[in-house]
Amino acid sequence: AALVLIRWSEDISLEEAKVADFLLRKSRGKLLLSKVSAKQGKYLQKVPHSYSSDGAIHYGDTIMLVHEDSGAALSAEPSEVVHAESQDTLASGAHDSRTPTARSTLVLQPVPRDASSGREGEPLLFGQAVYLTTNPSLRVDDESGVVLNPLFLASYPVQPHIGRKAALTGHQMVSFSNKRGSHAVWFVRAPNASLEGTPVPANSTVVLMHRATNEALAMDPKCAAPNDFGRELEACCHNYRTKARPLPIDSPLADLGIAPPLESFNMFQFRTADSPAAAEDRRVFKERTPEAVMDKIRSVLGKRSAYGLRGMARAFRIMDDGGDGVLDRSDLRFGLKDAGVTVTDEEFDIVFRYFDRSGDGVVSLDEFVRALRGPMEPRRVALIDQAFDILDTNCDGRVTLEDVEKLYDPSWHPDVRSGRRSGRDVLREFMSMWDTQERDGVVTRDEFRDYYADVSSSFDSTDQFELMMRNAWHISGGSGATENTSNLRVLVTRHNGLQTVEEVKNDLGMDRKNIAAITRALEKQGITDIRRVELYGSEEACQCRVQFYTMWPWPTAGLQDGNDAQRSISCALVCSLMPIVASYLALLGGAGVSTPCCRKLNIDGSREYKDMYGCAGRILEFGIPDTGGVIHPGAPDDT
Numbered sequence: 001a002a003l004v005l006i007r008w009s010e011d012i013s014l015e016e017a018k019v020a021d022f023l024l025r026k027s028r029g030k031l032l033l034s035k036v037s038a039k040q041g042k043y044l045q046k047v048p049h050s051y052s053s054d055g056a057i058h059y060g061d062t063i064m065l066v067h068e069d070s071g072a073a074l075s076a077e078p079s080e081v082v083h084a085e086s087q088d089t090l091a092s093g094a095h096d097s098r099t100p101t102a103r104s105t106l107v108l109q110p111v112p113r114d115a116s117s118g119r120e121g122e123p124l125l126f127g128q129a130v131y132l133t134t135n136p137s138l139r140v141d142d143e144s145g146v147v148l149n150p151l152f153l154a155s156y157p158v159q160p161h162i163g164r165k166a167a168l169t170g171h172q173m174v175s176f177s178n179k180r181g182s183h184a185v186w187f188v189r190a191p192n193a194s195l196e197g198t199p200v201p202a203n204s205t206v207v208l209m210h211r212a213t214n215e216a217l218a219m220d221p222k223c224a225a226p227n228d229f230g231r232e233l234e235a236c237c238h239n240y241r242t243k244a245r246p247l248p249i250d251s252p253l254a255d256l257g258i259a260p261p262l263e264s265f266n267m268f269q270f271r272t273a274d275s276p277a278a279a280e281d282r283r284v285f286k287e288r289t290p291e292a293v294m295d296k297i298r299s300v301l302g303k304r305s306a307y308g309l310r311g312m313a314r315a316f317r318i319m320d321d322g323g324d325g326v327l328d329r330s331d332l333r334f335g336l337k338d339a340g341v342t343v344t345d346e347e348f349d350i351v352f353r354y355f356d357r358s359g360d361g362v363v364s365l366d367e368f369v370r371a372l373r374g375p376m377e378p379r380r381v382a383l384i385d386q387a388f389d390i391l392d393t394n395c396d397g398r399v400t401l402e403d404v405e406k407l408y409d410p411s412w413h414p415d416v417r418s419g420r421r422s423g424r425d426v427l428r429e430f431m432s433m434w435d436t437q438e439r440d441g442v443v444t445r446d447e448f449r450d451y452y453a454d455v456s457s458s459f460d461s462t463d464q465f466e467l468m469m470r471n472a473w474h475i476s477g478g479s480g481a482t483e484n485t486s487n488l489r490v491l492v493t494r495h496n497g498l499q500t501v502e503e504v505k506n507d508l509g510m511d512r513k514n515i516a517a518i519t520r521a522l523e524k525q526g527i528t529d530i531r532r533v534e535l536y537g538s539e540e541a542c543q544c545r546v547q548f549y550t551m552w553p554w555p556t557a558g559l560q561d562g563n564d565a566q567r568s569i570s571c572a573l574v575c576s577l578m579p580i581v582a583s584y585l586a587l588l589g590g591a592g593v594s595t596p597c598c599r600k601l602n603i604d605g606s607r608e609y610k611d612m613y614g615c616a617g618r619i620l621e622f623g624i625p626d627t628g629g630v631i632h633p634g635a636p637d638d639t
Contacts, residue, residue, distance in 0.1 A: 063272055069221055070233060129211060145292070154181075155174045218235075301339060329352060474507055490533050
């Protein structure tokens, strides 16, 4: 039976470990299902599209490009790269063309400095050139919230080492490019040559000819491939010609030397909104400012590590070969990339121009780092000073790096608590980030503040920063979510038999198993009536004693003297077996189980449970009622 219980306990522990790992990956957004769900929520959000009051299509309109033959809407998928070198992304035909979404709507943009293109707001004419770009809602950056540059519907000639072939049809691939150019310019043609030069009516049939290759945009309803949004049609460029219908002599397309794309595979519609209400745009996009880009950089550094900003600043100083405290464009760009921060060319230009106020092509390293830090709240500064005061035992305003390394507690670092990294790794990174101004191995208060100013920038919440500081440097105090949990808690038995749980308020560097040192520390705190100190509740006491008592007829005094049957059982096993043990003892008429961990609850329900003290395990303490209704001294008094 015992073997069965142990195996049962191991199975429970294994399942709990699996659940914990699942929840950890879920919280970090690393589950495939979570990623797909988040992407679909962004890409499939309903967006407004243009309503044509005069019945014509205009430059700047937001439309749905719907394939006439299949009813599919040309859609973008920016997260699926189809060509590694250019980083072009997928363009496909989504079957739902009824709902305008962020991925299935396109913006008709004029081609700058092109005689064949109109201007913003002007009617679009058959025969004119146009860019088809992604909807701004699709390009909102997840880190900064600003709208990134649009993607351009593009195609390339099928040539060795230059172009691409569509996987299913073998024709010229169509994709979305992050660069504008001739590969992204399209001529809007009319199926009827006589309409060339006239305004393009809303919801009318059009043919989109790729300017660089004279191939028409097409979709074959038989060629579909799966992606995160289902099976969608492959988009390509190819002139599906009908041999039975030769090119008319008077056709304006005759000069192009190609037959007009007469089959329905090449036919599309610029679909607009049915009513002005569907075109009403209430979206508010975050302006792309230097502050917004700096927020993005700060967010990426914070997610990478609590010391992300500190590490990047050190890398910048190493790159500063001249020691003049300035960085040029290439140094700043490389330093950001090396720190894991990816910014677009436009974002980088915005930031560099902002800091290069003199226009001499360099930025101040200190000014850039200070801007990334941002101002610190007085509450954070006070916590940093409290931590330094704990280290500065002789109050001379100086501590050594050896003292910092010896006393720093990495076990309460967020990455360690979440299981992302080990305490050894965090301590190694922690010590590698110290750059004292004099390089003499001594840390001053200003250097300590400077260090934690960098760390502070990675914490959005001051409560989280406070909890980290209190637990890392064993600063007693805090309330609620910020309450210190790293200081040693011990069970103190007074001379009158009363037992209380006390916090050792200044235990940094203390031997947590040295009862004499703990007793002296408690006496300095004003707790003098001490008969015995026990380490119950500390993490070192994970091997918890479990005391089995029978209620009848032992008196309370006998229990105080230790006349009881004691067995040492590991916390993990006790946690697993406790429900069975409690149920068994309850059947014996109110017998109880006393453990030194976590909580107190009477089996017979005569007392309400309450927190007792922290423990590495999850064990319940059951009070022992006797004929006089006296609680066993191992349990705290309810008052």
